[in-house]
Each structure stands twice: as structure tokens, then as C-alpha cells.
Amino acid sequence: MAVLTRGADALPGSALDFRTGDWRDQRPIHRHRPAPCHHACPAGEDPQAYIARLDEGNPRAAWEALIAANPLPAITGRVCHHPCEDDCNRGQFDQAIAIHEIERFLGDAAIREDWPYPVPELADDAPEVAVVGAGPAGLSAAYHLRRLGHRVALYDRYGEAGGMLALAIPGYRLPRAVREAEIDRLLATGIDFHRHQVLGRDVYLDDLGRRHGAVFLAPGCHRPREWSVDGARPDDARDGLGLLKEWLNVGVTPAPGKRVVVQGGGNTGVDIARVLRFSGAGEVHLVTASALPDDESAPPEDRMSAIPREVAQARDEGVIIHPHHTLTRLILREGRVVGVEIAALRKLDGDDGHRRRVAFEGTETVIAADEVVPAIGEIVDPLGIEALIGRERYLRADAWGRLAEALGVFAGGDALGQAGTVTAAIGDGHRAAEAIARHIRHEPESVLGGGEPVAFDDLNRHYFDRAPRQKATVLPVAERDGTTEIERGLGHERVAAEARRCFSCGDCLACDNCWTLCPDLAVLKTRAATADGGSYVFDYDYCKGCGLCAEECPSGYIAMIEEPTAT
Amino acid sequence: MKTATEGSQAIAQAVTMCRPQVVAAYPITPQTHIVERIAKLVADGQAACEMVSVESEFSAASVVLGAAAAGSRAYTATASQGVLLMSEVLYNIAGLRLPLVLTCANRAVGAPINIWNDHQDSMAVRDAGWVQIYCTDNQDAVDTTIQAFRVAERLELPVMVCVDGFILTHLFEAIDLPTQAEVDGFLPPYRFSRALDPASPRTLGTLVTPAYFAETRHALDAAHGRALGEIAGAADAWSAISGRESAGPLRVVGDEQARIGVLTLGSVFGTLLEARDEMPELGPLRLMALRVFRPFPVEALKAACAGLSDLVVLERALSPGGGAIVGTEVRAALSEMATPPRVHAFAAGLGGRDIPLSLLPRLVAAAGAETPTRFAIIDVDLDKLAPEDR
Amino acid sequence: MIEVRIHGRGGQGNVVAAYLLAAAVIRGGYHAQAFPAFGAERRGAPVVAFVRCRERPILRRSAVERPNFAIVQDPALLRLDATLAGLRDDGALLLNAGREAAWNGTSAAARWVGLPATAIAEETIGRPIPNTPLLAAFLTLTGLVPLDALTAVIDERFDAAKAAANRRAVAEAAARVDEGAWADLIHEKQADRVRETTGQGR
């Protein structure tokens, strides 16, 4: 029993004996939720996480957080169409964070500083996996398998790794040096790379299956689609990808002085058109059934799939684009093209629910041309996997890359005929690697998905000030030669400034708001990484559950949950 | 060495000799001469204290409260309405157990407004928890003021020194003022055990629930129980230094044989003493001055009344509807005696009405009455009242 | 017991006069007390102060009802009944007569003395403050205590210059009255006890 003090005086801080936590009917918790950028990334990157490390002044930790998902940031930072930026919450506030610039900066830094990929020592009895195809999907799978402690045998039909990165992406977008440096560093993690190995000619699937715990197929798409306009086809027709490969690897100048029409609004089409300009083509037209990337009037799925800034650059370079048009007729003289007839076109909903392409009679126009180059995509070369692909154009696999037809055989990348982007392929490789690891350890399959991303309205925007997005400098049109990189990236300063703009959606910004605003001093600051990864802990002995901290958390990282009845 | 001086000046001298560090006051008749004098001594550099001239008695009490809590010896003085304006803070000071000394230049309380002497003001706060000492003359006022600081600081209880307004505060006569050395030897520097200090950050003035409030009140009452001993001790110690008689809680003058006693408070005691000397025909009398009213000195009172058949209590205040204040308490205390004297309770000298020597015979006569007077204002003139008001 | 009542006007230093007299008397070996008639009077209003003295200590705190002496600082106050009320038939009155014709006494006091105190003050002190000359005259007439008791008190109370001026006033006033003219009243009063204490004749 307390003994009364003279004058009923009390000792400092003695109220700590009184636990106001008993008053609570709800409690704050730190709840990490995927940032929209994380949610949107086909490669499974968590930009919010690595931007946070960078903002903390630790670029290497940022790079390591980044390559935990994507081992090729220097490459994707340049060639990815970054859907992360489309979904960035900051886009609704002022402008999205230039995530691809940060990714590229980190990738380049790793190459410059030669930061090693963190991979474990290989155990003598490490399981071995065969990976067919050294494109983005194959490289990603190989790397992640290696990270998970597997021996990897990587096969490719070409002399160098990279797949489409090496074959079809011009140097002005992805300099050869960057591509080679990053891929070589990746292979150097201890991946056995077997060059010039064509599946079905030098190596055989059943044989690989026998010798390895699992096989990952990422053959890509190398056979051009059948192409004709109304059944007509010039005798000297060249397919777009082939032309691009030729120009990139053999250096053939495809069309000096010619007037060329390119068909197809994907990245390949745009690159072909630009390459033709760089190699001196007189006039280059690009005909696409889609709308321009910046055409707000058209639904996103109707817009050109090429990266918007690439399209813009192409037009700067003089490529004439005919959106919402299609080739209706080839004008041939002795089997050679002298012109094409194009007509306006729209994609409309058909009775069967499918969208159909409708060319409108009376809108026909003729363009004089010396050559028509189709860039309408490619399909899988079935050599060596005939049994798996049958009559199909592509392989069919589930989200983990598993093929229904063959246990222990997985697939990913363009060969699945889906998004057909570099980052999607890297994501395929990553997921398949994890699935393969579980397959080898006979573990049950796990489920995908990281929960709902943080919405714009989940943020307390009072705590953010407007700040413009950093823009990279671009090589002037006059100085572009087809090999010199056009985009120059952001320097350290401007990348840091960009990182500071991040809302840190769904993660702790360590801004001190909760610590500063708790009327009950029930939020304590700590240096030691907490169980939930935050910089603060809630002292439930005193927290009354008012919810002020959650309300004022700028990044939506604090949630109020009903107080558990039993503790 | 005796100095001819005014009561207020003497009290001011005594106060400054006690080296208060903070003095706060608001002017009110008849207290003004005391604080004016202290202000002048400060202005002349003869007293090293912070003189805070506040905007009300309420703040005066509050300022000295804060100063005492912060570890400084503090003093204030007031009267009449000023005491009542302070009253909330006076309770608070006692409840916080802060040692303070306050001089009350006793004055009537309006309405009707009246600047002259009686004891209604200090009596109105008799339950505030303060020690209350009523001085019989200015020498007593000087000696008591000095002792009050020691008593207050030892007990951590506030002390109110009551001095009759005008009658003493404005009375010019010869007084024995101590030397600074004598006072310093008697009164050690103020050390407050619970002072506000960042080095040991205490919380003063907490909220106390029913679970402990009764205990706080018991503790306050118990402190008053110990106060009588402290007061006597201080009086003896001071007497040893001053050479003057040690004034106990009760001053008793008169012979053992006396059957009639007269008890009063304050300056009227001297008048009664002279009246007794001038009128031997009144027979043996025992005259008492109740110096310490809080704590109420029951035992001393009982002892002083031994052998009395009648005790007349003469006071300068009343509780309308209740009658005597001191008289009632005396009656209650004496009822503990085996053969208590009859108690006759009177008020007189209200609002400055003169109490002449000739009042004594009337008091003695009253003592002989058939039935004791429970209470009456002995010098009231009913002819001055409308019949319905008599 | 000797009781003196000093009459003046608020602001004339009436209370000071009482305190000075008491201080001087104490210095002369008597017990004394002085006090004003406590009132709410303001500057200019008639005021009174009292002085009591005797050889034995004075304990009473009661009012002075029947003074032996009245000292009146302003002749105009004589128009008020209160000014001479209670003054003993065998008492005496000291009057600041001013420059003009002296006042023709009344039955109120058996004896009276007039003194142009204001004029003396103006000459000696340079200000019309009649109290010092009046006190000097009172002590000279009664011989209650020697004059130097008063001058000593004056020296205590005032700075050198003021004190010197007041001393001149004391000397001037003393020279204007008959020394010991009221001495008999003092002895008489010392002997007489009964009337005083029983308050007969009120």
C-alpha cells in the first residue's frame, strides 16, 4: 500500500506505473504492402525498396535489393517499357518517379564498381539444372537457380548470350559494352555456358532431362510469321527481325536511298524504321493498326506496344508513322514492290465478343515505296521440342513455367507468346527458378501474389511537397548514328534527388511522424532493425489506440487492427 | 536597546531581519505601512530581497507560494478583504505544506466597508490550515514574527501573525528591536526539502482521490498537533536570546485565588490589564491572552482555567447565526475538565469601536450573572437600531 | 497619566507631531505612546492625533477621551465643537495663533497660550509647518522633558540641513513662551488618579 508523501508530492515519471495500454480497443501495426511500382513490375522488382536504400545513401544495398529480382538492371533500365512508372502513385501527385533511370544508374554503378552478385558457394552435391536459351529468361533462370544453390548448364544456339538483347536491340538503345559487361558478370557467378548448341541438333531434350534435375526452356521466337498482303508477297521480301539481326551483327546497310514501308507498331518495327533511317533510307513509313502511344483517345491496349519515348525519338528522326492504318494492297512490278496501298482501320468489338479489325473503304491511300518490311512478330522454332509444342506456335506453361506435358520441364520468355518483353522474360525465369528449386527438393508449390498495392488515397499527401521529375539528357538528332547511346541517364546528384521524391508507398519512410505525433509517447525509435523492418516500435503498454500515427503516416505503412482479445 | 517607533515599522524591520528572499504584497489599509517600509528598505539596499508588487492579494499569496516552493523564504502581509481574496490560495499553501509567514493587520470585513480593527478577517480563514498567532502588543508582534519563520520552516506549515490594525500597526511606542546577529543566530537559512529543482524534478500539487484525501487532512491536523511544541520551543529559544519573557500559547496574568477569568485575543489584553490595576475593587482576576488560536491549545487552556468558576471570553469577531467563535471553542475545550468554569462569551470592539478600561467592570459583572451568556455583543447600542432589527 | 490631543488638517504633519512628541518624551525618561485617530480623512480635513505618557509602562490601547492638553495647529479648527470637546476644564490649550490678532479664550480651557507657529516656521524652516514650534512651546510651557530631548529626536529624524532649520524653530518658539508656565498642570495630573481611571465626570 502506497504511503502518503508530504503534500502529496509525486516522483518524476511515476505515471509509467499506470499502463494506459489497457484502454485500447484497436492497435496500430506496421503493415508492409506492395507499392504499385512493385506490383506492376513483370520482373518482380520492388523499386520502392531499392529506392529507399539509395535514399539512405547506400547504392550498393540498393543494387542488391534490385538484383534479388532482376539480375540485369543496366540492361532493363534502358530497354524496359517500365510499367512501374505508369502505376507510380506520384504520377497522380505531380509526375511519376523516373524509376528506370534509377535502375539504370544502379546497374551501371555495379558494373563500374564491380560489385559481385551475392551467390552462395556451390555444394559438391548441388543439383544441376539445364537451361536452354541464354536470352533474358534463360539468364534470369540461370542466375536465380545459381542464387538458390544450383549448378547450371546454360545452352544457346548463338556464340554469345543475350538472345534478343544481342540480336535485335540496336546500340543506340542498349550499347554493346553495357550488355556484354552485365551479362559476362552474371555468367561469372559460376554458370556453365555452352555456346553454339542448337536444341535438336547438338543437344536433346530427353538427354538433358536425364542428366539434370530439371530443364528450363527459353528458346525465344526466331521463326518469322508467315506474311503476305492479300496473298501477295514480293520475291525479295525480307523479314524485319532478320534485317535487324543482319544490320546489328553483320553490319549490312539495308537500304541506302530507298523508300521503305515498315509494318508493325512494336519495338522491333520502330527499331527497324529507325535503323533504316540511320542507314540512309530516303523515306521510312511505319504503318500500324494501333494508335500512337500518347493518344489518350485510344484505350491503352490499342496503343503501339513500342516504348513511348522510343516512338517519339523515331518521329524526331523523321520516321513517318501511320497510326490506325493497315496495308490493304501491295503494288508490284515484276514481283518487286513499287508502292503500297494503306487504309484507315479501327479495332471494333465483334458479335462474337472478339475485337475485329475493320479497314474502311474509301480511305485508301497509296505510298510509293521500294521495299516493304514486315515486323509482325515471330514464333517458336519447334526444332528439338516438337513433342512439346505440337502444332502450336508457342509453348504453353503455367505461372510457374511448368509444362503440363512434361514433369521437370519448365519454360519461359518469348516462347510462351505472351507479353514478349525483356522484363516479362526475366520474371518468367525468376519464377521458374523458384519452382524448379521446389521441384528438386520435392516441396509443395507455393502461391503467387503480394496483396493489394497501396492506393493513392492510402497516403497522407499533406507531408509531400511538389517536386518535378528529373529528365535525362538526350543526344540531339543530328548526332545520332545508330550506335551511340541516345539517352544519357542521370548523374548521381539527380538520381538522389529522384530517390528523394519517392512516397515510399507501403513501407516505412522513417520520417518520424508517428514518433513525433504520438500523444502518449507510445512510439519508440530504434536503430536495430525491428521484426517488421521498420525504424519504430509501438509500446503497447501505453498505446491507447487512438490511430493518430496511422492517420498521419505519409506512406500508408501503419494500419489499425482490432485489439486481439487474448495476447 | 529600545527604539521609539511605529508598530508597522517595527514589524517591517523584524521581517527584513529574517532575510526573506521574496516579499509580495498588495496594498490594503491598515497593512500598508508594513509593506511600504519593506519596499523602502529594499530600495535603500538595507534588505536583499525581491519585492514583487502584485496586482492583487490573490497574486500576492500565489507569488509567495511559488517562491516558497522554489526554495526561497517568502513573506506577505494583508488585511480584511485581502485575506478573503487570498483565502483559496491560503488553503492551497497549507495543503501543499509550504512554510510561509503572513502578517494580518486585522481589520473588519465589509459590507459595510469599514477600515478599522476587528478579527473577522483572520477568523474567516481559521480552518485554512495555517498556524494563527494573535499578538498582544508590538513587542509581541516583533518577537512572534521572528519566531514564526522558524516554526513555519521546521513544520513546513504556514504561519499567520495577527496584529490589530491601526491599534498596533499605527501605534508609536518604544520597542526593543533585536540585532541582525541575534536573528541570524536564531533563524538558520531556509532549506526546503521539497524545493522545485531540475536536479530532482518533483511534482507538487497532485490530484488526490477519496482513497487518500482523508489521510492528507489527517496529516495536516497532526502537523498542527506538533506545532504547539515547536511554537513553545521557538519561544524559549528566542527568549534565551532576547532576554524577554517567553510567550507561551496562552499568556496568563493574575493570582491563583482568582475565581473569575477573562480570556481575550490581541491588543485589548493590555487595556484589561491596566483596568485591573486601576480597579482593585474588582477583586482577584485571572486575565488570559490566547496568543495561539491555531493550533488550539486545549491543554494549556484547561490548565490556565483550573480553579475558575467563571470565564469570560471577549473576542473581536462573531459567527452570525452561530454566535461566538473563540468562545464556543473555549467552551468545548473546557468541557473536558472535571469541574469546568461557566463560560460567558462576548464580542466587543467590532469595526474599530473603542474598548475602554471601563469595559472590565461590565465583564466582571457579567461573570456574576445568574445564567451564563452564550453570546452577546457587549458594547452594542440597540437604541441605534430600528425596533425590528434589535 | 498625561494625555495630549493634537489637532490639525490632513497633510499638516499632525501624526508626525504626535510621534515626535512621544519620541521626545520617551527620550526624557517617560513611557509614552502616540497614535492617530484612525480615519478615512483626506488632505485638508480636520484630523487629530494623541500622545500618552507617564512614568509607568502604558498598556492600554483605548482611545483618549479627556485630554489634558490640546495643541491646535490651525485656529480655524476652533470653529468645530469637536476641537475642544472633552478637554478637561483644568486642562490647557496651545494654539497656533498665526500673525493676526490672538483668539479671545473660551470657558472650554482654563488656560490658553497663542503662538504664531506658522510664521516662526516660515522664518526658520521656510515652510508653513507649525508643528515643530508648537511642540517646542508645549515642552517649554510644561517642562515635561528638556528641550534637547526634542532637538535630539529632530536630529534623528531629519537630515542635517532640515534638522538645523528645525532647531532654529525650536529655539525661536521656546523664546516666545513663559518657561514652566504650565508646570503645575503636570504635577497636578501626576497626583490625580481617581477621576481619570474611574472616568467620573463624563
Added chain:
Amino acid sequence: MPTATPTATELRRHQPRFVGLDSGHRACQGCGEALAARLVTEAIGPDAIIANATGCLEVFTTPWPNSAWRLPWIHSVFENVAAVAAGVEAALKVQGRATKVVAFAGDGGTFDIGFQALSGMIERGHDVLYVCFDNEAYMNTGIQRSSSTPHAASTTTSPVGRMREGKRHLKKDVLAIVAAHHLPYAATATVAYPRDLEAKVRRAVTTEGPTFLQVHSPCPLGWGHDGALTIAVARLAVETGFFPVIEIERGRVTAVLPIREKKPVVDYFRLQTRFRHLLGDDPQAVEERAHLQALADHNIETYGLMAAHSSPRDTVGLATVHRGGTGGGIA
């Protein structure tokens, strides 16, 4: 890699801030006054003595034997805190100690019952920082109107009825009255802008002589809003111009907290039941809304509260957060 997280008890000892008001106090959930007092004492630092008037703050921090204070603290009565503080200051002055004296009171203890003592304290030039936690009514006794209660706000003694739309009178401009004492520094602040508040406290405690701070402190109970919205409500009071945040030195306005994006007063009212009756379409409600909007606009005009362009210390810039926060070294 998550290392072992230290226990809360260990962490409390190593927080990188001074704690003047600790946990375990019994304020309501989301109490604006508790937060304000916490922030103010943190900014004052350890070398101070606090005098506290009667009120919620006093009651919920010191139910014996528990005290939530870590600074020397004294409570006397309701209306005398300024005088008690003055007494403490006088004592320290004589003792030659430099410890800062601070007075805490609510709006009742400041605008109303304690005003005389406050005026006297300032007039006498005591070196005291007086902090008024303004929650615009007598909350401790159950939400009765004070002279700080805004016009038309509903309280138990200014209720809404057929004949009345809440408080009939205006909020007293106590800052102007205080400023009329010509004191060195007087300012308003709010819990919605902690950095501004702390800066003003530091400014005040380092100023010699009397200083005055009026801190707008929402009361979830008395204003009728969710405790989680305490900051949101306080922020709107500023963004609408309803509560101007200004600094006055020697009677002259020397600085204001500019509003970047002005909000209509109804945005402020919507969050609080004390103004609920003003949201209807009945003529009185419409008129009172217009009246209150006019009052807010008048504040904005009088003090020039609209930010010309985005200034780093306007209602947006001042609240901007960054990774790593403001809390200095981490425990």
C-alpha cells in the same frame, strides 16, 4: 538481417529526445493538449520549472501517486498560475539560478479566470514563458463555453436550440490583448505543425522577459472528432484561416505561417460535431457559415496569410517529411 529488437523499456531510456511529459498520463485517446504539452516540454529541455493551472492537463498528468512529468512541476489553483510562476521566477532570481520558468494553462485559465494574474505577470516583466493550450472550452468540467470558444460552436453552456446556433459571442483575441503589454515575444502555434511549435518554444525560452505562446490543441471529446483526426482538424483550422498562426514582437506582427492552399471553413466544420448544426440548409445555418467564413477571410486579410508562392515554411512546405525524419541520432 533483423537483429534482436530491444524491449520498449530499454528503448525508452535511449530515445534521442528530452522527455518532459512521459507515458502513463490519462488523457483521452488522441488528446491534442497532451501532444502539445509533450512537444512543448521537449523543446524547453531539462533546465526548467513548470507551474500548471488547474485543468485537464493537470488532472490527467498527476493523479497521486503517479506523475507523468519529468520536469519540476507545481500546481496550485485554477486562476493563479501566472502568479505562481512569477513567484518561482522571483525566487530563482534571488538565488541566482538561470533555470527557465514556464506556466501552463488552458484557455479557461488564460482567457478567463487567470487573465488578471497573467496580465500582472507580464506587466511586471517576469522572465516566464506562459503557454496557453487552447482547446476552446472548459473541457475538464465537461465542455462549457469559454471566451475562447469560437462563435457558433456548440458547448453544454452554449447549446444549439430553436433560438440559438451555439455560442453567440466571438472568440476573444487574447493574443492581441497580451501583445498590448508590449512584451518581447508572443505567438500562436498548433499541434498540426510540430516543427513550427518547437521553434517558437525555443525562441521563447531563449528570450529574456515574459513570453506568451497560444497553442491550438484540438480536444476530440469536446470538439467531437475522432482521436485519429486531431492533427487533420488542427491542420484545417490553419488552412482555412480560422486559426491564424502568427508571431508578435513588441506589439508588431513579425511573421505568419502562410497558407498555400486555402480551404473553405466548412471543410473544418465537417470533421467536428460542435459545428454540425452549421452544415444544414436552414437560413441561420447558412448565415452563420457565411459569418464564420467571413471571420476566417478577415484573419487571412488582416495578417496576410496567403502565401504568394510556395515558401519553404508555408502550410505545405513546413510539413514536408523526408526519409530519416527530424529526430536526430537514433537510439
